Amino acid sequence: MTRTVVVTGGGTGIGHAIATRFAEDGARVIITGRRQSALDRAAADIAGNVEVAHFDATDADAVTAFAAEIGPVDVVVNNAGGNTDFDRTSPNGLGDVADSWRANFESNVLTTVLMTTSLLPRMNGGGTVITIGSIAADKGSGSYGAAKAAIASWNIDLARQLGPRSITANVVAPGYIADTEFFRDVLTDDAKDGMAASAMTRRAGTPQDIAEMVQFLASDRARQITAQTFAVNGGEWPSR
């Protein structure tokens, strides 16, 4: 049976790789994001059954309208987000600090919670919700790391709620992943090399590294795995 997979932020970077991986498996893949142009480019790139929907996932009405249109869903990948501080100047006063924290909360937590909440009534048993967290939740990175840590906590409660419906919920937490729009133009080549070298594997992660983990968690091989956070960081931040 053809599965329906929603990938938020599927027009670029990690989301694009995840959408490609599911499309290769023959799924119906719906990619979302704010920029129609990025989504159209991705849909043209990816061979397979790909649909696009452009809206801001922090907008509750837009998310509600999207969910009402798409029918039953098997896999939700909450990938939209990023460190909104890269788009801001350094805070000048407490008002700016408040704005910066709100922006990272909205971009990473609200997008995820609104999308998941709106799609839950439409999810088939045997489905899964996978949310992209970050190594920043453990290493610390201001309001961005705090927002990603909040997602991991929320995921535990989500998994408890969904278990009786045979739906799993997990977080995949990448380390440094190259070749996405995440860092904007902020990082120098030296900084990128330094981040890659800090992994035990001595390389940057790729969007495909994350897509493979997501695909596994959404497969029949992972039905007893839920309420967990999985690091994909080349050993940059070890765990027991």
Ligand SMILES: NC(=O)c1ccc[n+]([C@@H]2O[C@H](COP(=O)([O-])OP(=O)(O)OC[C@H]3O[C@@H](n4cnc5c(N)ncnc54)[C@H](OP(=O)(O)O)[C@@H]3O)[C@@H](O)[C@H]2O)c1
């Ligand atoms: N790259 C890394 O090193 C790294 C490391 C750890 C975690 N992550 C996480 O991985 C995820 C994907 O990031 P990426 O590296 O692939 O960067 P990216 O290329 O910037 O992808 C982020 C995507 O999210 C979409 N998006 C952002 N805010 C949105 C909103 N309010 N509504 C709808 N769509 C929104 C963007 O599209 P529009 O701008 O068109 O909306 C974009 O396609 C993010 O959650 C990020 O925090 C990345």
